[in-house]
Amino acid sequence: METAMRVERKLTPYDRATSPYLEVPFEVRPGTPSVEVRLAYDRARGVVDLGCLGAAGFRGWSGGARSRFVIAADSATPGYLPGELEPGVWSVVLGLHRVPADGADVVVEIDVPATGPAEMEPAPPPAPQRPPRRPLPADAGLTWVACDFHAHTLHSDGSLGRAQLAALAAEVGLDVLAVTDHNTVSHHDGLGKIGAGYGVTLVPGQEVTTDRGHANAFGEIPWVDFRKPPQTWVSHVAEHGGLLSINHPLAADCAWHHVLTQHPPLAEIWHWTWLDTRWSGPLAWWNAWGWDTIPIGGSDFHSPEQGRALGVPVTWVAVEWSPSDGVTPPFELVLDGLRAGRTAVAQRRDAPVLLRVDDEFVALGADGTVLVDVEGRRRVVRGEVARFPAAPGPHRLETPDAAVVAITG
Template sequence: MRTRTIARHFTLEDRAVDAWPLLPFDLAPGERALEVVLDVDRTRGVVDLGCVGPGDDGAPTAWRGWSGAARDRFAITADDATPGYLPGELAPGEWAVVLGLHHLPAEGLDVTVTVTTGGSPAIEREPSAPRPEAAPRGSARGLPAADGWRWVAADLHAHTLHSDGALSVRQLAALAAREGLDVLAITDHNTTSHHRHLPRAGAEYGVHLLPGQEVTTPRGHANAFGDIGWIDFREPADTWFRTAAERGGVASVNHPLAADRAWQHPLALPPDCMEIFHSTWLADRASTAPWALWPRWPCSVPIGGSDFHRPGDRLARPTTWLAVPDGELTDAAVIDALRSGRTAVSLGVRDAVLLRVGDELRAVGADGATLVDADGHTRVLHGDHVRLRADATAAVAGVPGAGWGPYRLETADREILAITP
């Protein structure tokens, strides 16, 4: 067993040159375990933690995991790893600790990393979860859909112990089952280590767990959906979206207006999807936040996400509805619904919903709500299930031609109830 210490002082000038510096170290043949401990004064700054191993060219380019600022220690062996990191062969050669200089004080910050190779490091175990009482899935509402299709309830933004969440994959799957979700996308930050746990946990708790990754930087976050491998957050944002599409996935801009997490990356093309309803906006549902960026990216598919991290957060608020073919629910069906724009967003699984079915709008559980189109034309709805043409708002206002989406349902106090393209 070998131990070495790497000590550095990082300044704002260092961060300007490289926000994600590498601290190289070697792994000798026969060393079958790796442990890294980060020592930094977190009262003065925020430094993220990750790891790369030898790539095909021998350089440290093979991504092995990320814990951001959620952990100050990780371990990797051939058979197991700290959540957020990938187990597997530890090839001899050049490795590197990856740091993220997220926040540094003006005078700089001392960082010490201790690397131990060999030995038998302790590895955190994921807690299990009891099987919950059966809850009707959102799809059991039988919402109106075209022949051969059905609407399923999804939460497209959630985190586990594999990044900065508090629950294991199984615990989160159990909670999703209790909330009545059909689909839950687990989108841990800058890692795919949770993907290998999803099929078994999804089958155990009866929820389709969609692989995802929240590509996370200080200038904005994006979700990449699908079992498409790791997306390098250090590349330009256009590369994230292009890579996701090339690998058969789809990607979204997350919480585009959210204080220090707001979207600031330039994009050559509109994003596939946009998180037009985020849990942080639930406290002020009369806010214009969901609509502020729509004129910029009108072709992006609207979705919603709870951004669940820990008990006290509300999973499935908001809920994204996806129109998928009748039959088995698969990753491909979910990805196709997102790519094709067959989505709608409601406050929750059991709340009022506004759907597109062919050239009609269908409002369910929205008696007394106001339908609003993108131009501000309105129409008050009466009845538990209302069906009308998509141009109905403009027609009522005496405006020729069709109204424009996205459409929304509002209360009398202009609180948002539901959204559809």
């Protein structure tokens, strides 16, 4: 075994102020079968993210979730791209996310070839019995499908493999789930086949993640370089036929701070952190950002142990598809529905919902709630199915004590 490099360094707040990313270069010679990288530091005192650039570009990212990765021709640690190791100068990329005032001692070890195998995803579980679809009224040629646009796997900081996540999505009755691992595309390969095995459309996504805000990029698009200015994220995703969404714009330490001259088309207005929906912050942000922003929701699911459910909240999207066309709609049709603004967001799959159908608002399962328009005018909803003339701009359903139960753009 040839040890390519061992680097010991004390990282300081000055290093982070100079650049939030530090590259540790190393050489890969022709014919190298694999590479292994190990990172060590006191995780109780800081957060140092981990990733890799090959001589030809991106090879993976695991953020703060891992301290080791392996890349080989036929396998790679989740979060990293397998494939031939092109000769040339590679780099371990360290993200200086949290550096204590007195610094952090960091050790990076690189072995060429690797001393051990890459971690693998768990075996696929059996397909569960899924609940029947909820029939919702829709315009001719359209079907409302239940979606969650934010979830993670072992390819970043989630605890489940992709097949395990797909099985859980089927179990809770989702039709569509976006797999949005942080700053990587290693999870994209095979998503279509995995989803088909569980009767769920898995949308390829990537959560472009920085300490000044996160954004989900939906579609089979090349890796988005999160180190570049955020305006380039918008143009890169659009140029490759995808859709970009601002994530949890008001969420704790990962709220949206980036300045954009061109807004992306979507925003995660309803995130799982909106626990008390009487708090009007997300709606106020939406109003300030612009009503032309299409609303979606996301559970930001990571692990069953966290106690928050997949599919809560749920986003309903009207797609040009019928169950008679196949088990699930192609993800491209789901993106078309998002692009057209045919969305409605609710607390969960079986909760009250507010839909735009044939120039009307249709409130379902919402008896006793209040329909609120963009000017704050209110109309009481009566009955299990209530219809109102549609009007431009966001509308919502509230309880009498002003808790939001459903929104539509």
